[in-house]
Structures are given as structure tokens and as C-alpha cells.
Amino acid sequence: MAAKSHSNKIRKASAHPTALKRALDESTLGAAHWKVWGLSATGVMLDGFDLFVIGIALPLIKLQWDLSALQVGAIACAAVFGSMFGAVFGGVLTDRFGRKAIYLLDLMVFIVGSLLCAFATGPWSLILFRFFLGIGVGADYPICASYVSEFMPSRLRGRMLIGAFSFQAVGIILAALVGIILLGVTPAISDWRILIGFGALPAIIVLILRTKVPESPRWLMEQGRLDEAQHVVEQFVPAKKIKELDQVIAGFALRMSVQAPKKLGYADLFSKKFLPRTILASVPWFLMDIATYAVGVFTPVLLSSLAFDDVNDPIRKDFLSTAGAAGLGIFLVLGFIANMLLVDRIGRMRLQIVGMVVGLGILAWSAMTGTNNPNITGAFSGFMIFNLLMNMGPNATTFVLPAELFPTKIRASAHGFCSAVGKCGALVGLFLLPIVQEQCGTSVTMLLMAFVCMLGLAVTSIFAQETRGRSLEDIEPGEASITG
Numbered sequence: 001m002a003a004k005s006h007s008n009k010i011r012k013a014s015a016h017p018t019a020l021k022r023a024l025d026e027s028t029l030g031a032a033h034w035k036v037w038g039l040s041a042t043g044v045m046l047d048g049f050d051l052f053v054i055g056i057a058l059p060l061i062k063l064q065w066d067l068s069a070l071q072v073g074a075i076a077c078a079a080v081f082g083s084m085f086g087a088v089f090g091g092v093l094t095d096r097f098g099r100k101a102i103y104l105l106d107l108m109v110f111i112v113g114s115l116l117c118a119f120a121t122g123p124w125s126l127i128l129f130r131f132f133l134g135i136g137v138g139a140d141y142p143i144c145a146s147y148v149s150e151f152m153p154s155r156l157r158g159r160m161l162i163g164a165f166s167f168q169a170v171g172i173i174l175a176a177l178v179g180i181i182l183l184g185v186t187p188a189i190s191d192w193r194i195l196i197g198f199g200a201l202p203a204i205i206v207l208i209l210r211t212k213v214p215e216s217p218r219w220l221m222e223q224g225r226l227d228e229a230q231h232v233v234e235q236f237v238p239a240k241k242i243k244e245l246d247q248v249i250a251g252f253a254l255r256m257s258v259q260a261p262k263k264l265g266y267a268d269l270f271s272k273k274f275l276p277r278t279i280l281a282s283v284p285w286f287l288m289d290i291a292t293y294a295v296g297v298f299t300p301v302l303l304s305s306l307a308f309d310d311v312n313d314p315i316r317k318d319f320l321s322t323a324g325a326a327g328l329g330i331f332l333v334l335g336f337i338a339n340m341l342l343v344d345r346i347g348r349m350r351l352q353i354v355g356m357v358v359g360l361g362i363l364a365w366s367a368m369t370g371t372n373n374p375n376i377t378g379a380f381s382g383f384m385i386f387n388l389l390m391n392m393g394p395n396a397t398t399f400v401l402p403a404e405l406f407p408t409k410i411r412a413s414a415h416g417f418c419s420a421v422g423k424c425g426a427l428v429g430l431f432l433l434p435i436v437q438e439q440c441g442t443s444v445t446m447l448l449m450a451f452v453c454m455l456g457l458a459v460t461s462i463f464a465q466e467t468r469g470r471s472l473e474d475i476e477p478g479e480a481s482i483t484g
Contacts, residue, residue, distance in 0.1 A: 014226045014227045014230050015226075015230055015242050015243070015245070015246040015249075016246055016249045016250070017221045017226065017229075018249050019242060019245040019246040019248075019249045020217060020221065020226075020229055020230060020233045020242065021218065021221075021471070021472075021473060022245050022249075022471075023233055023236075023237040023241055023242045023245055024150075024151065024152075024153070024217065024218075024233060024236065024237065025153055025154040025471050025472075026153060026154075026241075026245075027153050027236055027237045027241075028153070029152075029153065029156065030236065032235050032236045033151060033152065033160075033236060035212075035213065036147055036148065036151050036213055037148060037151075037152070037160055037163065037164055039206060039209055039210050039213055040143075040144035040147050040148050040164045041144075041163065041164040041165075041166075041167040042167060042202070042206045043107065043140045043143075043144050043206060043210075044140065044141075044144055044164055044165055044167045044168050044171070045167035045168065045170045045171040045174070045202075046110060046137075046140075046171060046199055046202060046203050046206065047137045047140055047141070047168060047171065048167065048168035048169065048170065048171025048172045048174075048175075049171035049172070049174050049175045049198075049199045050079065050110070050114060050133060050137060050171075050196070050199045051079055051080065051083070051134075051137060051293075052171070052172045052175050053175035053178070053179070053195055053196055053198075053199070054075065054076055054079065054130070054196065055076075056175060056176065056179040056195060057179075057192035057195045057196050058072060058075065058076060060191060060192040060195075061075065061123075061126070061192050064192070065122065065123055067123055069434070071123045071124075071127075072434075073430070073431055073434065074123075074127050075123065075126055075127055075130060076430050077427050077430050077431060078126075078127045078128075078130035078131045078134065079130040079131065079133050079134035079137060080134060080293065080423050080426045080427050080430060081131060081134060081423075081427060082130065082131040082132060082133065082134020082135045082137070082138065083134040083135070083137045083138030083141075083419075083420075083423045084134075084138060084420040084423040084424060084427075085134075085135055085138065085420075086106065086109075086134060086135035086136060086137060086138025086139040086140075087138035087139065087141055087142060087415075087416040087417070087419035087420040087423060088138075088416050088417060088420045089139070089416070090102055090106055090135075090138060090139025090140070090141075090142055090143060090412075090416055091139075091142035091143075091412040091413040091414070091415055091416020091417065091419075092266060092412075092413050092416065093139075094139075094142055094143050094146060094412035094413075094416070095219075095409065095410060095411070095412045095413045098215055098216070098219055099143055099146055099147055099150075099215060099216045099219055099412070100213060100214070100215045100216075102139060102143055103143050103144075103147065103210055103213065104207065104210055104211065105139075106135075106136045106139035106140050106143060107136065107140070107203055107206060107207045107210065108136075108207065109132065109133075109135055109136030109139070110133065110136030110137065110140070110199075110200075110203050111136075111200045111203045111204055111207065112132070113129060113130075113132045113133025113134075113135070113136055114133060114196065114197055114198075114199045114200035114203065115197060115200050116129040116132065116133075117129045117130055117133060117196045117197060118193045118194070118196055118197025118200075119193070119197075138416075138419065138420065138423065139416075141399075141415065141416070141419040142402075142411075142412040142413070142414075142415035142416035142419060143412065144164060145161065145164075145165075145399065145400075145402065145403040145412075145415045146216065146219075146403060146411050146412045146415060147213075147216060148160055148161050148164050148403070149161060149403040149404060149411070149472065150216045150217070150218040150219070150408065150411075150472070151216065151217075151236065154469060154470065154471050154472070155344065155469060156344065157344075157404070157472075158343040158344045158348065158400055158404075158467075158468060159340045159343060159344050161399065161400045161403060162336060162339045162340045162343055162396045162399075162400060163336070163340055165336070165396060165399045165400075166333065166336030166337070166339075166340070166391070166396070168332075169329060169332035169333045169335075169336055169391065170333065172329050172332060173329035173330070173332070173333070175195075176323075176329055178194075178195060178198050179195060180323050182194060182195060214232045214235060215228070215232065216232075217229040217230075217232040217233045218408045218472075219408060220232065221408075222408050222409055230242070263409075264407060264409040264410045265410070266410070266413050266417075268410060269406075269410065269413070269414055269417060274406065274414075276463050276465075277405040277406065277463075277465065278414070278417070278418070279459065279463050280401065280405070280459070280460065280463035280464065280465060281398070281401045281402040281405055281406075281414065281418045282402075282417065282418040282421040282422070283421070283456070283459045284352065284356070284394060284398055284456040284457075284459050284460050285394075285398040285418055285419070285421060285422035285425065286421045286422055286424060286425035287425060287452050287453065287455050287456035287459070288356065288390075288394040288395065288398055288422070288425070288453065288456050289422040289423065289424075289425035289426040289429065290425040290426070290428050290429040290432075290449065290452045291390075291429060291449040291450075291452055291453055292390060292395055292426070292429075293425070293426035293429045293430055294426075294429030294430060294432070294433040294449060295386065295429075295433075295446075295449065328383045328384060328387055329387070331383075331384045331385075331387035331388045331391075332387045332388075332391050333391075334387075334388055334391075335387055335388040335389065335390065335391025335392040335395075335396075336391050336392075336396060338388070338391075338392040339351060339391065339392045339393070339396040339397070342392070343396070343397070343400070343468070344468055344469065347466045347468040348397045348400060348401060348466060348467060348468060349397075349460065349464045349465075349466050351392060351393045351394075351396070351397055352393050352394045352397040352398070352460050353393075353457055353460055353461060353464075354389070354392075354393055355389045355390055355391075355392050355393015355394050355395075356393060356394045356453045356454070356456045356457040356460065394453075394456065394460075398418075398422065400467075401418075401467070402414045402415040402417075402418040402419070403415055404467040404470075404472065404475055405465065405467065405475060408472070429449075433445060436448060
């Protein structure tokens with residue numbers, strides 16, 4: 001009876017949707033904000049761990065099972081291929097059934113996939129299990145991006161989105177540290193099973209904590225569940241503030257001008273209205289991921305060629321390359337920190353344009369200096385600058401744009417599509433890099449990656465739209481903020 005009375009009280013007090021959205025946009029960061037942010041960020045961390053740990057494990061798997069080149073490539077690409085499906089379908093399901101339901105489901109897939117990979121009996125079962133794991137990884141991107149963008153104040157939204165995505169670098173460093181410990185303390189070929197199964201442990205903890213996160217109030221409003229939405233908003237914004245904003249909205253007689261929101265679906269991503277935004281949010285992501293994943297996943301392999309080619313023991317070489325990758329991971333984090341400091345000051349577009357080419361161009365130059373002999377200084381300098389500038393620019397901004405450029409009704413679907421396009425680029429990079437490196441050498445490979453990024457710069461420049469500091473509803477094309 002008491003619960004029913006409380007429900008009626010909420011229903012009678014329901015504020016106008018515009019007041020609730022403005023309350024979120026103008027809110028002050030509190031414990032509830034940090035909880036949503038932290039559990040989204042740790043999900044991205046696990047994604048980074050599982051997608052990049054395979055680069056450390058592959059040399060050991062290859063030794064144990066005597067893999068063919070085809071099997072090596074398939075294992076490297078399986079999780080990325082699965083993430084394409086996870087991103088697309090996870091985004092659609094998130095818009096259809098709500099953020100929280102898929103927020104939990106995708107992590108369950110993640111946990112089961114990690115454990116299955118650790119107990120794979122052969123290369124083809126590992127490929128299948130890595131594909132299944134990738135579905136959970138891919139689904140987490142649109143869900144986490146939607147959660148963070150829909151809860152955070154507009155003045156800090158870019159910084160908080162980048163902050164969450166920066167935990168991908170934390171995951172990469174974690175993968176490298178686990179690799180260093182295993183290969184340094186108990187060096188054995190079979191250590192790869194612990195490496196790729198380790199991610200399940202923190203994922204179980206994150207899953208339990210995620211059960212306490214509320215549904216997105218913006219999604220609830222789109223479903224017409226205003227009383228529930230207000231109840232959630234009141235956990236983030238004082239009720240007094242919501243009441244004040246509601247009175248302002250009423251004073252402008254906006255309550256009488258509310259129209260039924262226009263229905264939007266997946267096909268609208270490719271309509272005349274949204275197509276330029278879809279191109280901006282997806283094509284540079286595709287081109288950038290060709291370079292980012294090819295260089296990122298194969299950093300230990302590239303370091304082996306550029307810096308440790310004279311080391312004969314394969315496990316020792318893998319240990320040195322992994323240790324080098326862990327050290328270079330610090331510059332991934334520094335790049336994200338630089339982006340967080342700049343993204344809400346100078347904007348998304350400038351950072352994306354600057355970082356798209358410069359970082360990889362310098363890496364290509366450093367590779368050319370070590371064509372004939374191992375060049376530890378040149379190799380590490382190039383990777384440092386690449387990791388710093390790419391994460392200061394396009395690796396961060398491509399994650400942010402789909403979460404800001406599209407309405408709540410299709411936000412997760414849009415982010416899922418763009419993420420899947422990006423993962424398609426990752427597949428291209430992962431597949432082509434070993435082939436091009438073997439046929440043409442490391443320096444030519446790096447120059448090719450730099451050219452790909454140059455194409456991304458061109459697309460960004462043509463379709464550029466800045467979203468810095470604007471309300472999510474104000475960014476929507478051709479619609480008044482009241483119907484957003």
C-alpha cells in the first residue's frame with residue numbers, strides 16, 4: 001500500500017520532460033554520476049583487456065599448437081569480428097529494451113566467453129569462443145556510451161565520455177602486466193590460458209555492481225514513463241532544482257506545445273537528414289581503426305621486429321616485447337588525459353584532425369630509420385608519440401561523436417553501427433598488417449597506415465560538425481529541444 005502511495009505521489013509530481021533533461025544537463029557531478037561513469041569505464045577496461053591480450057597470447061598459442069598463418073589470423077580477428085555483430089545488435093536491443101537490461105546481458109556473455117576461451121581444446125574451438133566473447137565486447141560500446149552521454153552534464157559530457165573510453169588503455173596495460181607476471185615468474189607456453197581467461201574475474205565483480213545502476217531517464221522519457229524518469233533524475237539532481245526548472249518551463253507555456261515525438265528507426269541513420277552525421281561518425285572510425293588495431297594488437301610483434309630482432313629465445317622475446325608494450329601503454333593513458341583536458345575546450349573536430357595523421361606519420365618515420373638494424377630508441381620514440389597523439393585525437397573522439405550526434409531514440413543503434421564499422425576497419429588492419437609486413441617490410445606497412453589516416457582526416461574535414469558544450473537535444477538536426 002505504501003509503495004502504491006509513493007508511486008501516485010511521483011506521478012502527480014511528474015515534471016515536464018524538458019525540465020528533467022535540463023536538470024541533467026545543468027547538474028553538478030555527485031556520487032550517483034561517478035557510479036554510472038565508473039561502471040561504464042570498467043566495462044570498457046575489460047573490453048580493452050580482452051581485445052588486446054590476444055596479441056600477447058598468440059606467440060605462445062602458435063608454439064603450443066603449431067598454427068598455420070590462416071589460424072593465427074583467424075584467432076587474432078575472431079573477437080573483433082564478433083564485436084561487429086555485438087555492436088550492431090547490442091545497439092538496436094539497447095534502444096528497444098532499455099540500457100540496463102543489455103548492460104547486464106552483454107557482461108554475462110563477456111564472462112562466459114572468457115572462461116570458454118581459457119578451456120579451448122584446439123584452434124577452431126578457440127576461434128569460436130573468441131567470436132562469442134567479441135559479441136559481449138561489441139555490445140558494451142554503444143551501451144556504455146549511451147549511459148554516460150545521457151547522464152552527464154552537457155558542459156562535461158565530452159570529458160566524461162573520453163574518461164570512460166580511456167579505460168580501454170587501462171585494460172591494455174592490465175593485459176600487458178598480467179603477461180609480464182606470467183612470463184617473468186612462471187614462463188611456460190600454456191600460460192596463454194590464464195592470460196585470456198583472467199578477464200572473467202574482474203568482469204564478475206563489475207556485473208554484480210551494475211545491477212545497482214538505474215535505467216537511463218532519457219530512455220524512460222522516450223517510452224512515456226515520466227514518473228519513473230523523474231524518480232531517477234532525483235537521484236542525480238535535487239528535487240528543488242527540478243521544481244524550479246519545471247516552473248520556468250511552465251512560465252513559457254511550453255506544456256501546451258508538446259507534440260508527439262517523431263518515430264525514428266534504424267533506417268533513419270541513412271536518411272538525408274542523418275546521413276552526413278552517420279558518415280562523419282563511422283567512416284573516420286573505420287579508417288582510424290585500421291591503423292589503431294593493426295598497430296595496437298601487434299605492438300609486441302612490431303617491437304620484436306624493430307627492437308628485439310636479435311633475441312633468439314621465443315618466450316624471452318615475447319616477454320621483452322610485452323614489457324615494452326606495457327611501458328608504451330602509459331602514453332595511451334597520457335593521450336586520453338590530454339584529450340580530457342582539451343576536448344571541451346577546443347572541440348572534437350580539431351583534436352580528431354590533428355591526431356589522425358601526425359602520430360602515425362612519426363611512427364612510420366621511426367620504422368624507416370630501423371629498416372636494416374634493430375633500433376630500440378627510434379622504435380620506442382615512434383610508438384610513444386603515436387600512442388599519445390592518436391588517443392589525444394581520433395581514437396577518443398570517434399567514440400564520442402555517435403553518442404552526441406543522434407537522438408535518444410536511435411543513439412545506441414547509431415553508436416552500435418558506427419562501432420561495428422570501426423571494428424570492420426580493425427579486421428582489415430589485423431588481416432593485412434602481417435601480410436604487408438611480410439611482403440613489404442615494417443616501414444612500408446607503417447607508411448600505408450599513415451596514408452589510411454590521411455583519408456580519415458579528409459572525411460572529417462568535409463563533414464565536420466562540432467558538438468562541444470551543447471545539450472544532446474540541441475544537437476539533433478531540425479528538431480526543437482522540447483521534442484528531443
